[in-house]
Amino acid sequence: MTLEIVLFIVFASICAVSAVLMITRPNPVISALFLVLNFCSLAGLYLILNAQFIAVAQVIVYAGAIMVFFLFVIMLLNPETEKRFFEQKAKLRIFIIAIVSLILVQIVYMIFISNPSEVITKEVARSVETGTVENIGREMFTNYVLPFEAAGYLLLAATIGALVLAKKKFE
Amino acid sequence: MQIPIEYYLVLSAFMFTVGIVGVLTRRNAIVVFMCIELMLNSANLTLITYSSYLGDVAGQLFVFFVMSVAAAEAAVGLAIIIAIYRNKLTVNIDEINILKW
Numbered sequence: 001m002t003l004e005i006v007l008f009i010v011f012a013s014i015c016a017v018s019a020v021l022m023i024t025r026p027n028p029v030i031s032a033l034f035l036v037l038n039f040c041s042l043a044g045l046y047l048i049l050n051a052q053f054i055a056v057a058q059v060i061v062y063a064g065a066i067m068v069f070f071l072f073v074i075m076l077l078n079p080e081t082e083k084r085f086f087e088q089k090a091k092l093r094i095f096i097i098a099i100v101s102l103i104l105v106q107i108v109y110m111i112f113i114s115n116p117s118e119v120i121t122k123e124v125a126r127s128v129e130t131g132t133v134e135n136i137g138r139e140m141f142t143n144y145v146l147p148f149e150a151a152g153y154l155l156l157a158a159t160i161g162a163l164v165l166a167k168k169k170f171e
Numbered sequence: 172m173q174i175p176i177e178y179y180l181v182l183s184a185f186m187f188t189v190g191i192v193g194v195l196t197r198r199n200a201i202v203v204f205m206c207i208e209l210m211l212n213s214a215n216l217t218l219i220t221y222s223s224y225l226g227d228v229a230g231q232l233f234v235f236f237v238m239s240v241a242a243a244e245a246a247v248g249l250a251i252i253i254a255i256y257r258n259k260l261t262v263n264i265d266e267i268n269i270l271k272w
Contacts, residue, residue, distance in 0.1 A: 008174050016185055019209060020189055022206075028201055042215075046219055049179075049223040051219050051223060051231055051234075054219060057238060058238075061238050066208070069245060073201060073252065077252070093196050096195045100195070107184040108184060111184070116177065117175040117176050120176055120224050122224045130222065130226050130228050136231055139228050139229075140235070155239060157243075158243030161250070162246040162249070166250040
């Protein structure tokens, strides 16, 4: 067992367990904190995959900015705690879980039957080269400069839209 | 020995289905929103996995743009939730049925 595999098992299990805990906790604040844990372990997985820039952006943007925003709104609205996961509409929930786990089994079956690891093998040197900030920045400001500008306009529009929607009155 | 690509894909599929279950079963609009973020992140994990295994930078750039779109979506969505809460004093999506005919 190399260190890479040990780290993958640790981060992947944290990721899976925190996702399940997030959707089963009745209190939304605890759900949000489990989602932060999930995002942080995903950043660890990105580091194993040699995507340094995206790992840092994941922690700063997702676990930092977006989740703080969610927590602010939860504290602001103070929504009532839901009942425990299986107490209300238990039959419907079990039905939903059965259908969705059937879909999961299908996806996993398709992944293993197509056997991608036979055709795709990781070249470590090239993979490390790909994820550096230098490489991503060069691509972003040459080939992908138009989507980059569009993302800037999208964020501006979203800021103005959020201000207008959350204002007290439309006047 | 390196990690087979299937492990990452299965983890991503699992996270996506957990997100679907959350969207379909939870009744709190904010938690439904967080489940959508979870599904976006599972798709990001797949993109990063292929980008790393194929040595192609396009996947990581795509994840960057998905992140910016997710931030914009979270801002607008939470503003809508605040506006609804101001009118109806609830965020339970069973009681928010003004679009239902």
